[in-house]
Amino acid sequence: MARIDLWWLPRALVLGLLAFIIFGPLSNLVLWTIAEKWYFPHMLPLEYGLSFWQRVFSPRGNAMESLLTSIVIAALTVIASLALAIPAGYALSRLTLPFRGLILLAFLIPQAFPNLPVYVNIARFFYQIGLNGTIAGVVMVHVTHGLVYAVWIATAAFSAVDVDLEEAARSIGAGPFHAFRDVTLPLAAPGLMASAIFVFLESLDEFTGTYFVGAPDVTTLPLLLYTAGSGGNYQIASITALLLLVPSIGFMLIVERFLRADVLSKVGH
Amino acid sequence: MQKRLLAILLVLPALIMIVLFFIVPLFASVVGAFEVGGTMGLGNFTKSFELYSSDMIFTLVIVTVSTVLIGLFSVSIGGYLTLGENPRAMAALRWLYRWPMFIPFIVVGQVMRTFLAKNGLMNNILVSLGLLTPLQTVGFLDWRGIVIAFVWKQTPFVTLLVAGAMASLDRSTIEAARNLGASRLRILIEIVLPQIAATLMVGLILSFVTMMSVLSVPLMINAQSPTMLTADIAFRINAHGDYGVANALGLISLLLTAGAALIYLRQSVKERS
Numbered sequence: 001m002a003r004i005d006l007w008w009l010p011r012a013l014v015l016g017l018l019a020f021i022i023f024g025p026l027s028n029l030v031l032w033t034i035a036e037k038w039y040f041p042h043m044l045p046l047e048y049g050l051s052f053w054q055r056v057f058s059p060r061g062n063a064m065e066s067l068l069t070s071i072v073i074a075a076l077t078v079i080a081s082l083a084l085a086i087p088a089g090y091a092l093s094r095l096t097l098p099f100r101g102l103i104l105l106a107f108l109i110p111q112a113f114p115n116l117p118v119y120v121n122i123a124r125f126f127y128q129i130g131l132n133g134t135i136a137g138v139v140m141v142h143v144t145h146g147l148v149y150a151v152w153i154a155t156a157a158f159s160a161v162d163v164d165l166e167e168a169a170r171s172i173g174a175g176p177f178h179a180f181r182d183v184t185l186p187l188a189a190p191g192l193m194a195s196a197i198f199v200f201l202e203s204l205d206e207f208t209g210t211y212f213v214g215a216p217d218v219t220t221l222p223l224l225l226y227t228a229g230s231g232g233n234y235q236i237a238s239i240t241a242l243l244l245l246v247p248s249i250g251f252m253l254i255v256e257r258f259l260r261a262d263v264l265s266k267v268g269h
Numbered sequence: 270m271q272k273r274l275l276a277i278l279l280v281l282p283a284l285i286m287i288v289l290f291f292i293v294p295l296f297a298s299v300v301g302a303f304e305v306g307g308t309m310g311l312g313n314f315t316k317s318f319e320l321y322s323s324d325m326i327f328t329l330v331i332v333t334v335s336t337v338l339i340g341l342f343s344v345s346i347g348g349y350l351t352l353g354e355n356p357r358a359m360a361a362l363r364w365l366y367r368w369p370m371f372i373p374f375i376v377v378g379q380v381m382r383t384f385l386a387k388n389g390l391m392n393n394i395l396v397s398l399g400l401l402t403p404l405q406t407v408g409f410l411d412w413r414g415i416v417i418a419f420v421w422k423q424t425p426f427v428t429l430l431v432a433g434a435m436a437s438l439d440r441s442t443i444e445a446a447r448n449l450g451a452s453r454l455r456i457l458i459e460i461v462l463p464q465i466a467a468t469l470m471v472g473l474i475l476s477f478v479t480m481m482s483v484l485s486v487p488l489m490i491n492a493q494s495p496t497m498l499t500a501d502i503a504f505r506i507n508a509h510g511d512y513g514v515a516n517a518l519g520l521i522s523l524l525l526t527a528g529a530a531l532i533y534l535r536q537s538v539k540e541r542s
Binding site: 005007008011015018019021022023024025026027028029031032039043044084085087088090091092095096097098103106107109110111113114115116117118119120121122124125140141143144147151201204205207208211212222225226229230234237238241244245248249251252255 | 297
């Protein structure tokens with residue numbers, strides 16, 4: 001007869017507690033999106049319905065517009081970041097650069113200093129040159145912030161590709177650009193894809209910079225969520241939050257397919 | 270020589286972006302902190318300390334407590350994922366821990382605001398389970414709410430780094446220690462932890478800095494005084510248009526972070542040498 005493993009008792013207890021800590025708040029959010037009526041001390045909403053969803057997505061609601069703005073900004077941010085990060089990452093991983101370590105650290109600067117004072121001053125500067133409240137201004141702020149992911153992951157992705165393969169291509173007559181395009185780039189593609197998704201999500205979720213540089217003319221989903229939440233409209237805020245949550249969780253579930261351990265271990269080196 | 274020039278040219282556009290849109294405004298904020306009505310002086314700082322010195326301590330305590338908790342949880346989870354003996358429990362934990370990782374701070378703020386409130390779902394559940402009476406419930410929407418939100422959101426990120434570093438360790442020393450009868454806790458602390466300390470440090474410092482600059486969570490969970498410096502900066506700008514004090518507060522939070530960044534720089538220099 002199989003002996004019952006008594007260790008499952010503490011294991012189940014800890015895992016159950018962890019599950020509650022992680023999924024409790026999340027299920028709370030989902031409940032709020034479909035709660036028509038919910039007040040203390042009822043554990044669950046008294047009435048369920050989708051009327052708030054209708055309101056959010058109605059032609060007069062501004063969620064669709066914010067969603068579109070958010071996606072346009074995130075897509076432009078990805079294109080600009082990759083255009084900057086692919087050459088930089090290649091140079092940092094393959095070519096000899098003076099002060100390579102310092103250059104890598106330079107990209108960390110936007111993450112290594114509190115951003116708020118910087119955004120405040122960018123907003124002031126953008127205001128003078130007419131970039132405040134424009135999509136272009138917001139994209140520039142998002143690119144600067146996302147570059148560390150783009151450059152570091154691109155550098156790690158290129159480092160994880162075997163140099164010999166590129167040299168083999170060169171030795172049978174491929175030019176440096178061809179060798180890069182046909183050998184190194186495809187092999188690094190999963191890592192680059194990961195960095196693109198990172199940058200996309202960073203931009204989609206960014207609040208502080210958009211709050212100073214974009215508002216009130218550019219309303220992204222996070223700004224809509226903030227406005228609805230501070231107006232006490234928890235249903236609208238929760239629906240917006242859920243819209244932001246879906247891509248984040250989707251990425252979390254697939255991140256390891258793109259970011260393998262061999263790339264991950266080279267990040268920041 | 271030509272190759273070196275090419276390398277510099279490839280990196281340059283990205284570097285210019287950082288200089289133009291981060292380092293220059295950062296510099297402007299440092300200069301702006303000393304500008305009082307057209308002349309240079311320390312007026313903004315005296316005003317900052319007068320009005321917000323309790324918020325400075327509040328910020329530092331919250332971020333430090335959160336960082337310590339994040340370190341503790343990430344090492345525990347990473348340690349179990351590396352040294353655990355039950356594949357099914359490990360798989361469950363691996364599946365569980367990472368859910369909050371990419372959830373944006375603004376969503377975390379909204380989620381926690383409704384979950385931790387005095388009449389939020391957490392207290393409602395405890396009341397219906399009979400663990401609390403409605404009169405005993407307390408809201409967590411103060412410093413505790415901010416710490417919970419930070420730890421909830423940042424632990425998976427640090428754990429991902431830590432567990433990745435632990436997984437790529439050489440297993441032979443671990444197996445040797447286990448064969449000699451060392452307990453798993455002792456292996457974790459004495460053998461695994463020293464080898465992944467650099468990675469843990471990087472993760473914690475990045476989290477520290479991130480938490481120092483999050484605006485949405487303090488605004489949504491605890492906007493009344495005492496609050497975090499980020500909320501004060503936003504308030505100075507939006508309510509008073511007072512860039513001087515806002516920049517001074519920015520510089521102060523920068524100095525608080527500089528301590529953490531210094532540790533990181535020393536770590537990475539040591540690693541590269």
